[in-house]
Amino acid sequence: MTAKPKILILHATGSNRDRDAAWACELAGGAPEIVHINQLTSGDRALFNYQMLVLPGGFSYGDDLGAGKLWAVTIKHRLGEALAAFVAEKKPVLGICNGFQALVKSGLLPGDEKATLTRNERAHFECRWVHLEANPTSPCVFTKGLEEPIHCPVAHGEGQFVARDAATLSAIEERGGVALRYTDASGAPAGYPHNPNGSIGNIAGITNRSGTILGLMPHPENHIRPQQHPQFHRGAIGRSGLPLFQNGIRYASQL
């Protein structure tokens, strides 16, 4: 048996779902470690020693100048080369919620295409459970082969995915860049509240061209035990978020 892949959970000042992400990675068979960005810049820890990177949810730097913006700036200026090397080696990167926002605002997602995440259509924070369906044609290493949908919460105020224009959106769609979409309970495309933020095309998660980076607004790390399911008392089980982490970790361990 090979050693568990080492996973770096990047803590920025204001991250708050780092422990949740670590719990999910641990259950999925990884060896997570929460590392503050200062530990990387000081040389106390080195990114290249890890097989997978997770940018967890939270409010990095208070999200004061737009969600994930200042984290993206910090990553670009303080971690740029190490992260570029990590991505070039095709090591998996997962950005959840605030982490997704940071990946988009730093330009790592979608990739060459211009897109952003902005305020929810309803202009306020919202916490509710959503259904996610993986795009079978996406190259994303985290969602590949996910046959069962994922049921998990969202908790954000700025999760509306916007592409620069229609052509950009089709380009993302055509290369399988949309990894996850919001659906209703039956798996059909649906509007609010199933799509909680008004994202175009019900987009919940985006991957890069090689499929090694995934960013998503919902929190699969908050549905990893059956009792977390809101319908648990009505006998509902399954649709956990764990397979997404297991996929990423399996991929990382094969590198």
Add this chain to the structure above:
Amino acid sequence: MIHRIEVAPKTGSRDARGERLSRQIGELGLTGAGQVAVSDLYFIEGDLSVSDLHRLVAELLVDDILEAARFETVKVHGHAIEVTLRPGVTDSAAENLKACADVIGIHGLTQFAVGQRYVLRGSFDDAQARLIAEKLLINDVVQTSSHNAPIVAPFVTARANTEIIVETIALRDVSDDGLLAISRQRRLALDLAEMRAIQLYFRKEGRDPTDAEIEMLAQTWSEHCVHKTFRAKITYTEGNAKPRIIDGLLKSYIRAATETINKPWVRSAFVDNAGVIAFDDTYDLAFKVETHNHPSALEPFGGANTGVGGVVRDIIGVSARPIANTDVLCFGPQDSDPAKLPAGVLHPRRIFDGVTHGIEDYGNKMGIPTVNGALCFDEGYTANPLVFCGCLGLVPIGAHPRAANPGDLVVVIGGRTGRDGIGGATFSSMEMGVETALIAGSSVQIGHPIHEKQTLEAILIARDEKLYTAITDCGAGGLSSSIGEMAAELGALVHLERVPLKYAGLQPWEVWLSEAQERMVLAVPPANWPRVKAICDGLDIEATALGEFTGDRRIRLLWDERTVGNLSTAFLNDGIPRMELAAEWAQAAPASLLPWGEGQDEGLLSAADLTSTLLAVLARPGTRSNEDVVRRYDHEVQGGSVVKPFVGVGGKGPGDAAVICPQDVWRAGQGRNKPIPGVALSVGMNPALGKIDPYAMAWAAVDEAIRNCVAVGADPDRIAILDNFCWGNPRLPDRLGSLVRCCEGCHDAAVAYGTPFVSGKDSLNNEFLGADGKKHAIPGTLIISAMGIVPDVTKTVTSDFKRAGSPIYVIGSTRDEMAASAYQQLHGQSGGKVPVAAPNALAVYRAVHAAINKDLVRSCHDCSEGGIALAVAEMAFGGGLGATVALDRTSNLPVEVTAFSESLGRLIVEVSEENARAFEAALSGHPCTRIGEVTNDGVISMTGKAGVDVVSTTIRHIEHAFRGHLTEAA
């Protein structure tokens, strides 16, 4: 040079904030309203090349897909209103902007500020524009604004060489009048006896006090900090009975109950910043609920925001990790006529929006799930809203050190100190009035949750490495209060010039008393200091050693070599004279003792009327769904949510209590093949009942809080409660009399249930000047917050009906107790009997709990407001099912009484048919009546004697009543 940058949505991009404001303007009732456009303003002071300016704007300020930047002010057709925070008010965006400018390599910028620009387009005249600005856009307490003119950047003018002044207050030789004048002029809120005690002390010391010393005494002795009323000797008269002496409300009732109950699992009650109970073999739980009423009245966002921050610090102050927040909010009616509000009072809807937004902001940013709460509306809260913020924490057993040693360093960790909130403790102990509005500018603050988050993380690392010997939070009274408290047994020497400041120019006494948020004080042995500092540096949070704990039992304050204060800790902490107060309670009006139907002005209602009564009760503002608010709080972060705020099919049904399983407990328990425990959080309150009899209110609140916990699966023998009293001026005997009666109810109910109080807080002087020009007290309000241990989270129960065909039971007995019921309030009736103690309620709850543990219960719901009728309707709606119920099986009372009475001690339970006999056996000897079945047709049918229809409706109608007002949530 000051650069101004405006960032606005590009043409064609949505302006979601503007759309939201446009809707709110519509709600103000302005006809012919138009559109609002919102943009952000940034002010940067410093030498900046044009290319650097453009790089800074492009990298930090603009999202170029959606936004564009402008450097000039643009003239508009319409009204332009610009807003910024006042100088010195916490502006975390500006702080972060400064830090990030450094990250991108642009250095030497001196000041940053952030603001907003609102452009009103449409047919608004000047007066309407001003009204919109005043009602929706600006709060003068913390903001400055301009109308059709560019706003001036709110930069603090540097006062480089401020002369340090230590003032001496000559009071040794002044008369009583002089003492009172000093108290008034300096807003010390000290009475004559207290001023005399201070005079006597300084006569003995042979000198007059410094400003820092007298301010410190005023703050330490404030109602807010020392709870004078709850410790006072009270002469109490009830009706015509002989007056009796009460030797302190806290000691005689609240603590007395806890001591009588004497539960071995209570780790700490009324000693620490929070009440602590045992959880499992590794962890304890800490719970605290605080109020932040006056600040929330004046600046709803900041008041509630810092209210959450404050109670979270209480939990950090017992070395615990915060794992859940709660909030209970009492506001004036949301449809109040703006023209009839007393002068200076914000509209209840604006208070509601600001307060809920403030709670959302702090809890969500700190990553603490907000899981339980309540909303309550009454005209008495219009000028004086109540904001109760609670926080639950998890702490490893024995991990909270409480003994500093001489030589340990006094270390402050967290945010910087400014002139924030100076006098907050004394301010909160005053009544609301013109004067409080004037001084509020410095008392109200905006929080900085990210500082608190990083402070928390640093402290938990330090805790686990055992680096500190004592800890407390900086709350009301600032360093003065926290260091004063920690140094009570030792004494301390503090170098005030070492305190990191937000801006220059503070005098020593201001540094000492400042209530700047997000600070904690630790006692750190010198050998551990380098490690503590390194931990804080690594998490981007400041830590400073200010001095040391000494052993001489003096608080000595220095500014460089100059003495700022030197007080005996014994006098500071024990020198306050005990208050003596008079209280009286007039017997309840005879009408409230009458049985139902006698002495009432309205006749009984028909079946159709009872159905519409049920729907109308469900649609009342305090009863109907508040999902639109709750979903703005993150209740899933930390992954512990097992029973969520809303339950059932589609998550629309009301839950009774939240159940969370702390992540650390869950992770440790995985694969251990042992049940994983959780904790239920609930609340009980009934201010409407309190207006008739506070004693009955206390019983109702205690019972409701416990009942809600039991309903989700908590063990009734493992529940602890917290009391929060919000009352009027205790120096008025009628106010104090009702408070005495409420405390008696708390004591009697807690003892009856064997449920100890472990913490509590009182907020008194909640009085306001009404539109009639008279002083009014708020409705005396008691909140009981409960935490109950759930032995196994897999056995938790929710309120939604699960399956058609299941029998439905009423547990507990229904009596003729309609006083203050929702039914009465809806029909504008008075009279009737108040609910009294339910006989054997504890034994009943134990039996229900045993049945839950044996998996005999499919669903369980608290039966309170709206009685059996409302509880059954909510359960059917929650489950997307129906119900057929024969009300006459449970009582012979008039059918509207059976349906709507609010007797205590009752639960509605769904059981599977195959478990019905076992369930009945488990409840044997207790009132337990099978009243009907769950159906699958979505119809709710309740009948009275001889099968006569009482209520007949459908869950679609129930949903419309309960959720029809939600425009934003689906």
